[in-house]
């Protein structure tokens with residue numbers, strides 16, 4: 001924690017959309033007359049039939065329902081494309097930078113974006129996709145991923161993007177959970193000089209999906225792929241032959257725009273549902289104000305479209321604003337650790353938005369990779385995904401930003417659709433490691449975890465909840481509204497529960513302290529420990545497993561697995577490798593345990609509940625303070641785990 005503050009420079013504040021005085025006035029207005037505020041800002045997008053109702057929200061457990069602009073109609077793709085054509089047909093909408101710097105980048109104008117999206121829409125239409133149908137995207141970071149998202153939006157179909165790093169099993173589960181009609185994939189996904197066989201993975205996934213699911217394949221590398229004539233369609237060829245006109249479908253503000261699967265503390269990933277009108281208002285407004293985006297700026301968010309950050313801040317926010325958004329196919333360290341900075345130089349990037357894990361990894365490579373590049377175009381830096389440690393913040397500020405770029409540390413979640421707490425760069429003095437203060441209309445509260453009482457003192461620490469709704473909030477869990485209410489509205493009645501712990505300092509600044517549930521954050525990727533555990537116990541040689549997070553220098557948190565083998569099975573290096581590979585194939589490479597400890601037994605209460613608190617302490621090397629162990633059924637188990645803990 002650090003209490004150094006960095007005030008916005010007078011020059012930055014002078015040119016910014018929002019300065020300190022304006023933030024104060026607008027924030028007060030946004031909470032005193034929340035409905036009036038969002039009525040006004042709801043007009044920033046184009047409506048087919050304008051809304052007359054603004055907000056209809058019930059946070060009462062058992063009756064949770066969230067509606068914004070619910071009698072308005074619109075089309076999201078028309079807002080991101082068509083409405084810009086009159087003034088920006090020849091402006092670049094998307095700059096695409098491929099994995100390899102030797103391959104040419106592309107500049108896609110708004111007119112081209114229109115034509116390609118319409119072609120993709122017509123291809124989907126011919127496959128029978130219409131309003132309300134679900135389409136899964138399992139794609140590389142290529143412009144076709146954006147075309148496909150927008151094509152679904154144009155038809156009123158619901159997309160669900162599955163990160164290309166997920167396994168065939170994970171893909172199949174999502175296809176089946178949402179009942180997708182079509183899966184869009186590509187032959188291969190180049191990343192860091194290697195190619196992920198997306199089509200082959202999709203082929204595997206499809207063996208456990210219904211026979212009527214169709215597969216559309218974009219040609220990215222033209223690599224050889226197996227082909228099933230009854231099921232597979234060549235998307236690239238079909239698009240080339242399709243019409244560049246497609247009338248956008250009129251949808252209701254509350255019709256779903258997309259589903260994104262995310263991990264929780266229990267069970268399988270849940271399908272977070274976002275709807276059309278409120279989401280677009282919120283994504284576009286936060287994009288403009290938080291990044292202080294101005295006409296003509298080149299904006300780059302390094303996320304993958306498989307995550308919500310890619311939805312709100314590569315595709316929907318920037319394009320709704322008529323911006324120029326950069327899409328990068330590769331990784332920060334390929335061909336070497338200067339790639340991010342070379343891309344900034346090459347495309348004269350003005351706003352750069354990435355994750356702390358990437359900053360830490362690049363910081364470890366030394367400053368020369370940054371110093372060799374001309375970063376004079378940069379005006380602002382952003383971070384997202386996990387708390388940023390002050391050391392990384394300072395490096396970002398000094399070495400990348402040369403002390404001239406405000407840093408926006410944006411705290412939000414898949415569920416929130418857009419930023420909830422973040423500096424506004426022309427208004428907010430920043431403190432390294434703090435996401436500072438709330439965005440307009442957001443009322444964070446800190447509750448005592450045990451009593452559930454709101455702590456009103458300025459200085460407070462507890463669980464973070466949000467009072468009242470905002471237009472970008474998720475509406476339900478796909479197909480399971482009860483789970484939605486249970487997860488977010490049952491522990492602390494009358495509030496949205498974030499799952500995060502938080503501290504508020506004497507200046508009213510917020511500091512996220514990490515998850516308070518069994519969710520861990522590995523390189524900014526959210527992982528349910530229960531998911532990794534069920535993958536492990538699905539292996540024939542594993543009797544029991546418990547997974548916790550531990551501090552990891554680069555990843556933020558690493559995955560520490562305690563594994564009890566079936567009787568008769570012997571621990572070995574070979575088995576360790578086998579389990580690592582197993583988890584990779586069950587979930588995906590991001591879920592591979594960093595450390596596996598063989599555990600003859602796990603610490604349990606007499607009623608058989610695993611005491612994770614103790615396992616977390618051992619994994620953190622903090623076993624001097626195990627706390628109350630008097631309820632343990634077999635205290636000796638703990639001594640064995642401590643003696644054999646893994647070095648990290």
Ligand code: WT7
Pocket residue numbers: 262308309383384385386387388409410411412413414415435498499500512514515521524525526
């Ligand atoms: C969790 C949400 C929303 C985009 C990426 C992650 C953590 C996110 C920050 C931040 C501290 C952060 C929280 C949150 N988190 N941003 N700026 N400072 N923590 O989305 O996968 O839904 O994860 O990421 O713990 O609850 P997600």
